[in-house]
Amino acid sequence: MAAALVFGLISFGVSDCQAQASTNEPGLPVKRVLMIFNEGKDVPGNIVLEQAVRTELQRACTNRIEFLTEFLDASHFSDKEHFQVFQDYIGKKYAGQKLDLILAFPSRDYRLAGELPKALFPDVPVVFVAVNEMEVPELLHKLGVTGIVQRFDIRGTLGLIMRLQPDTRRIVVIGGVSDVDRATLGRITEASRALEGVEFDFWTNRPAVELPGALKSLPEGTVVLVSTMINDVNGQTFYMSQLVQVVASSASVPVYVLGGWVLGSGAVGGSVVDSEDLGARAAELAVRLLNGANPEKLPIEVVTKGTPMVDWRALERWDIKQSRLPANCVIRYRPHSVWEQHRALIVFVGVVLLAQAITIAALLVQRRQRRRAEQEIQRQRMELMHVARVSTVGQLASALTHELNQPLGAILRNAEAAEIYLQKDQPNLEEIRAILADIRRDDKRAGDVIDRMRTLFKRRSLTSGRLDLRNLVEDTVALVRADAKARQIQLSAQISPQLPAVQGDRVHLQQVLLNLILNGMDAMDAVPKDRRSLVVRVGETEEGTLQVAVSDCGMGIAPDAAGHIFEPFFTTKPDGMGMGLAISRTIIEAHGGNIRVEGNALKGTTFTFTLPRMKSEQAPDGGLPASR
Amino acid sequence: MTATLPRRSGTIFIVDDDLSFLRSVSRLLGAVGYTVQAFASAQEFLDRLVPEMSGCVVADLQMPGMNGLELQDALRRSANPMPVIFLTGQGDIPTTVNAMRSGAEDFLTKRARKEELLAAVERAFERDAQERQQRARSQVLRRRFDELSKRELEVLAHVVQGRMNKQIAANLNINVRTVKLHRTNITRKLGVQSVAELTRLVDEAGLFKAPRDGRLNPS
Numbered sequence: 001m002a003a004a005l006v007f008g009l010i011s012f013g014v015s016d017c018q019a020q021a022s023t024n025e026p027g028l029p030v031k032r033v034l035m036i037f038n039e040g041k042d043v044p045g046n047i048v049l050e051q052a053v054r055t056e057l058q059r060a061c062t063n064r065i066e067f068l069t070e071f072l073d074a075s076h077f078s079d080k081e082h083f084q085v086f087q088d089y090i091g092k093k094y095a096g097q098k099l100d101l102i103l104a105f106p107s108r109d110y111r112l113a114g115e116l117p118k119a120l121f122p123d124v125p126v127v128f129v130a131v132n133e134m135e136v137p138e139l140l141h142k143l144g145v146t147g148i149v150q151r152f153d154i155r156g157t158l159g160l161i162m163r164l165q166p167d168t169r170r171i172v173v174i175g176g177v178s179d180v181d182r183a184t185l186g187r188i189t190e191a192s193r194a195l196e197g198v199e200f201d202f203w204t205n206r207p208a209v210e211l212p213g214a215l216k217s218l219p220e221g222t223v224v225l226v227s228t229m230i231n232d233v234n235g236q237t238f239y240m241s242q243l244v245q246v247v248a249s250s251a252s253v254p255v256y257v258l259g260g261w262v263l264g265s266g267a268v269g270g271s272v273v274d275s276e277d278l279g280a281r282a283a284e285l286a287v288r289l290l291n292g293a294n295p296e297k298l299p300i301e302v303v304t305k306g307t308p309m310v311d312w313r314a315l316e317r318w319d320i321k322q323s324r325l326p327a328n329c330v331i332r333y334r335p336h337s338v339w340e341q342h343r344a345l346i347v348f349v350g351v352v353l354l355a356q357a358i359t360i361a362a363l364l365v366q367r368r369q370r371r372r373a374e375q376e377i378q379r380q381r382m383e384l385m386h387v388a389r390v391s392t393v394g395q396l397a398s399a400l401t402h403e404l405n406q407p408l409g410a411i412l413r414n415a416e417a418a419e420i421y422l423q424k425d426q427p428n429l430e431e432i433r434a435i436l437a438d439i440r441r442d443d444k445r446a447g448d449v450i451d452r453m454r455t456l457f458k459r460r461s462l463t464s465g466r467l468d469l470r471n472l473v474e475d476t477v478a479l480v481r482a483d484a485k486a487r488q489i490q491l492s493a494q495i496s497p498q499l500p501a502v503q504g505d506r507v508h509l510q511q512v513l514l515n516l517i518l519n520g521m522d523a524m525d526a527v528p529k530d531r532r533s534l535v536v537r538v539g540e541t542e543e544g545t546l547q548v549a550v551s552d553c554g555m556g557i558a559p560d561a562a563g564h565i566f567e568p569f570f571t572t573k574p575d576g577m578g579m580g581l582a583i584s585r586t587i588i589e590a591h592g593g594n595i596r597v598e599g600n601a602l603k604g605t606t607f608t609f610t611l612p613r614m615k616s617e618q619a620p621d622g623g624l625p626a627s628r
Numbered sequence: 629m630t631a632t633l634p635r636r637s638g639t640i641f642i643v644d645d646d647l648s649f650l651r652s653v654s655r656l657l658g659a660v661g662y663t664v665q666a667f668a669s670a671q672e673f674l675d676r677l678v679p680e681m682s683g684c685v686v687a688d689l690q691m692p693g694m695n696g697l698e699l700q701d702a703l704r705r706s707a708n709p710m711p712v713i714f715l716t717g718q719g720d721i722p723t724t725v726n727a728m729r730s731g732a733e734d735f736l737t738k739r740a741r742k743e744e745l746l747a748a749v750e751r752a753f754e755r756d757a758q759e760r761q762q763r764a765r766s767q768v769l770r771r772r773f774d775e776l777s778k779r780e781l782e783v784l785a786h787v788v789q790g791r792m793n794k795q796i797a798a799n800l801n802i803n804v805r806t807v808k809l810h811r812t813n814i815t816r817k818l819g820v821q822s823v824a825e826l827t828r829l830v831d832e833a834g835l836f837k838a839p840r841d842g843r844l845n846p847s
Contacts, residue, residue: 402690402717406646409717409738413652416742420659435655442648482717486690 028063031100038107040073044241045261052279091120104128125289129282133183144296152258153306154191156271169221170199176229207234212250224255269310389511399483407442476513490533503614512584516550516607523554545610553602638683639663645691670694679708684752689716711752769833783810
């Protein structure tokens with residue numbers, strides 16, 4: 001506590017009641033404040049007012065304050081006798097009690113602020129707060145009582161009505177018949193004269209029970225202004241909040257009010273009495289008296305200005321534009337926007353999202369650049385493969401020319417023979433027919449050679465499809481057969497029956513096989529003719545992959561060369577580019593297989609590559625399809 | 629001219645492993661009027677080869693097993709070295725030079741003009757006839773040398789090289805008189821008058837020469 005005190009002193013540098021201390025000074029004497037209300041305990045306007053006064057007083061005064069409250073309940077007990085009983089009761093109850101201040105809340109008259117305290121506690125300063133239209137009696141001034149009289153801001157409310165709803169032609173005023181009610185209505189009448197072109201309709205003679213029915217069908221261009229109705233014509237008593245609730249819930253047009261405390265039950269608003277503000281100002285006054293100010297030097301304040309205040313929900317309901325509201329207008333019951341409720345969280349989340357978005361964008365850009373680079377590499381790789389393929393096929397050119405000349409020569413010879421037959425007196429048609437059949441067959445042979453070659457020359461990217469390995473190997477072997485023959489090499493293919501299909505690019509795989517076969521044939525140049533043989537074996541491994549092995553009986557590979565043989569630009573041939581095997585490995589690995597080299601029993605070399613079988617392919621023994 | 633070639637005795641022996649081409653070329657040459665025999669491999673042909681066959685061989689250069697050049701080589705060593713015309717899918721220069729150096733009659737691509745082929749065949753036939761005649765005359769001449777003794781043949785070999793009697797005597801380790809006696813016997817048995825005549829006769833008989841020397845200019 002001492003620390004708190006020191007803190008308080010340092011922070012504010014004051015120690016009287018006006019210090020903004022939140023805790024009351026324990027060493028200072030307790031101040032006792034008696035609050036006397038004219039009405040009952042449950043009047044909404046008073047509850048707000050009382051609460052505001054208490055809060056502000058406690059906040060602003062360093063002394064602890066003890067509140068005492070009494071209620072006259074004039075609404076229910078309005079006769080003179082009752083007042084006397086109440087006064088006697090208070091007098092007896094507080095006889096000999098020390099009171100520091102009396103806070104009076106009169107409503108119908110000012111007796112609570114004047115006669116009563118002067119009779120019972122002549123030495124205790126009195127502050128009053130009243131919301132009504134009654135004139136302040138001279139007596140109060142004489143007694144040295146101070147306080148605040150808050151008038152309804154009728155002029156301001158009418159102004160607000162016309163501002164929010166310029167099309168208004170008629171204003172229905174609902175009020176009661178008591179003195180207070182009449183005083184209010186009088187002021188409304190007075191104010192209405194300033195408004196031209198608007199008809200005022202005073203519903204003072206209707207009992208409150210009839211109001212809902214009458215309000216139900218008011219035409220457009222009309223608004224309702226609720227005045228006070230302490231008593232209706234039938235003598236029933238209403239709090240303003242009760243009345244507004246009845247009116248606003250049944251009226252077919254917007255309803256305006258004069259008291260801020262009734263806002264929230266359906267009315268649009270008005271230039272209203274702000275109870276909280278009023279309470280705070282009264283508390284301020286009270287604090288000054290508690291601190292010893294002379295009440296006679298503090299004149300009674302009469303406030304006529306209200307606070308423009310509206311109910312956001314009613315604006316929405318009646319489709320009244322917010323842009324019409326005056327700048328100082330208080331808007332109540334507006335749902336807090338998500339932004340208002342969670343500003344920090346939203347900012348945080350926003351920052352996180354932004355950071356995330358920037359990161360993602362950066363990653364996307366990076367990925368795009370990488371993909372572009374990869375595409376370029378891929379394109380160059382394809383180009384290189386094409387060049388290598390063309391050069392490989394180029395090695396076969398001589399053999400292929402020979403292979404083409406064979407059928408072409410046969411065609412020529414056959415044609416020449418046919419000419420001779422035709423020159424004879426009795427041409428042998430049987431023979432000529434046989435010749436033509438041979439020509440046709442040889443033409444097809446030449447065409448096949450060209451077809452095999454042509455696909456290898458095409459410039460194309462990797463495409464994947466279902467491949468029959470047997471067909472691929474047989475075609476490739478056919479392509480090199482002429483070359484093998486010219487080089488006196490026995491070329492054979494051993495292909496196991498019932499091979500499953502593989503997935504891959506036919507031309508590229510053919511390129512690999514062609515490369516391996518030509519390498520093998522080159523390796524046998526120095527081998528005696530009768531020993532030159534090259535075998536291509538195709539089969540399935542135990543793991544279920546397909547395997548192609550190309551075995552020569554050439555000179556073999558030096559052990560130190562075996563490790564580098566698949567590296568680019570590594571070559572053992574005098575005119576080799578060193579790309580063939582590097583490209584072969586690239587192609588095979590792109591197919592998900594691998595390629596290796598090893599020595600074989602014939603002292604030559606065997607190149608083996610594997611390829612995964614096609615995924616959807618069913619096993620030849622009728623097993624389950626592989627899961628995809 | 630195609631269908632009316634001068635008929636010659638003799639056969640064209642065609643050797644090619646490409647059966648389609650073998651059939652077509654046989655067909656053409658047969659239609660022109662030649663007698664034709666076709667073989668699918670060199671070995672098959674060599675197995676059937678007898679000295680009585682005359683004509684020429686038309687062979688593919690590139691064949692599995694024994695190729696064209698090897699066939700020509702085997703033929704040249706045989707008793708019936710017929711001229712060989714090579715046909716090839718594509719003639720590259722080293723192979724051509726090699727073939728011609730080995731005494732190939734001609735070297736043609738498989739798509740050569742018919743006239744070239746027929747001309748080559750004609751030339752080959754002519755050469756075969758000449759060589760056959762030559763071989764027959766040599767044989768007759770050689771029979772005359774059969775009358776000479778072993779020692780007389782040894783002396784003759786030295787004489788045709790232009791050696792003096794003294795040199796021959798020293799070389800064969802006999803005396804000069806004996807050499808003179810052998811020379812007299814030789815001229816008498818062969819019926820020649822001079823050393824020049826003797827030398828020509830030896831030359832015509834093809835004596836003391838490497839057998840079947842390749843001749844680039846047979847005429």
